[in-house]
Amino acid sequence: MIRKDVIIIGAGASGMMCAIESGKRGRSVLVLDHAEKIGKKILISGGGSCNFTNINTSSSNYISNNPHFCKSALSRLSLPTSSECFKNTE
Numbered sequence: 813m814i815r816k817d818v819i820i821i822g823a824g825a826s827g828m829m830c831a832i833e834s835g836k837r838g839r840s841v842l843v844l845d846h847a848e849k850i851g852k853k854i855l856i857s858g859g860g861s862c863n864f865t866n867i868n869t870s871s872s873n874y875i876s877n878n879p880h881f882c883k884s885a886l887s888r889l890s891l892p893t894s895s896e897c898f899k900n901t902e
């Protein structure tokens with residue numbers, strides 16, 4: 813039997829990010845996906861160029877019933893922080 817600390821269902825952007833963060837915390841991780849290729853939606857995002865982010869993003873660019881969520885999320889994961897995060901996963 814395979815034993816893992818963390819099992820993630822879905823190897824999209826969210827699942828892979830969770831897997832990376834769990835791995836950084838020393839957890840053994842298993843990511844499951846029913847598709848034949850993982851991260852398929854990432855590959856079609858940005859018209860095939862895999863857009864990562866928009867340097868001019870602000871909370872005003874998001875429509876939400878809770879506008880404070882975007883403010884909070886963007887302040888916790890700023891552009892420099894998220895860019896650094898991806899540099900470290902290369």
Ligand SMILES: Cc1cc2nc3c(=O)[nH]c(=O)nc-3n(C[C@H](O)[C@H](O)[C@H](O)COP(=O)(O)OP(=O)(O)OC[C@H]3O[C@@H](n4cnc5c(N)ncnc54)[C@H](O)[C@@H]3O)c2cc1C
Pocket residue numbers: 821822823824825826827844845846847850851852853854856857858859862863864865
């Ligand atoms: C055409 C298009 C263009 C886009 N362009 C951009 C862009 O330019 N910039 C940008 O930031 N975002 C863009 N996006 C949005 C971005 O791609 C998504 O927000 C992001 O991929 C969502 O990630 P996710 O992990 O939440 O979901 P998903 O990518 O949908 O991942 C979910 C994963 O779970 C798997 N799964 C689902 N159910 C099960 C199950 N029962 N068992 C096992 N596996 C399962 C799926 O196969 C999939 O791999 C675009 C999206 C589309 C469709």
